[in-house]
Amino acid sequence: MRKIKNIIDDGFNAKLVKTAIFDGLLEIPxxxxNAEIIIPQGMVPFSERNKSKDKKDFVCFYEHDIKFRNILTATKEQIEDLKRFPGVISPDCSLYRDMPLVLQMMNVYLNRQVGHYLQAQGIYVIPNIRWGDERSYTRLIPKMRYLVNTKILQV
Known part of the structure; x- marks a missing residue:
């Protein structure tokens, strides 16, 4: 099996969003x-998940992007390992205010792409929602919709 080193080597992993619903002008996955709300008892960074003693921690990606590159380039290979945990928080790809808008949008896309795929594989996913500068949240990214007690909330 060919090991990819860059997400563009495989067409940005288009297979991960085969079953996705896309929203907004840029069609973000x-x-x-979730059917139920699970509050994490703790969190462990992706790069240190093997150090988690009781596996009650949620896996998070609040660390330098290079430390979680494998979830972006080899997502399918991480599934069984991540299923040992009660859930994950979708990847926190870097969003800098001085980053070109297209890169901000690509990192938002990667966050949702991987989050969607993990969820489709039966992993509980808490969306990590954030933006770069005001251009990234005013009209390009769809408002996140949550169904809470039969009312739709938008953020």
Whole structure:
């Protein structure tokens, strides 16, 4: 099996969003609301997940992007390992205010793409929602919709 080193080597992993619903002008993949709310008892960074003693921690990606590159380039290979945990928080790809808008949008897309795919594989996903500068949240990224007690909330 060919090991890819860059997400563009495989067409940005288009297979990960084969079953996705896309929203907004830029067609960002949707991470669906969960049937139940699970509050993490703790969190462990992706690069240190093997150090988690009781596996009650949620896996998070609040670390330098290079430390979680494998979830972006070899997502399918991480599934069984991530299923050992009660859930994950979708990847926190870097969004800098001085980053070109197209790169901000690509990193938002990667966050939702991987989050969607993990969810489709039966992993509980808490969406990590954030923006770069005001251009990235005013009209390009769809508003996140959550169904809470039968009311739709938009952020």
């Amino acid at each position: 949707v991470i669906h609301n």
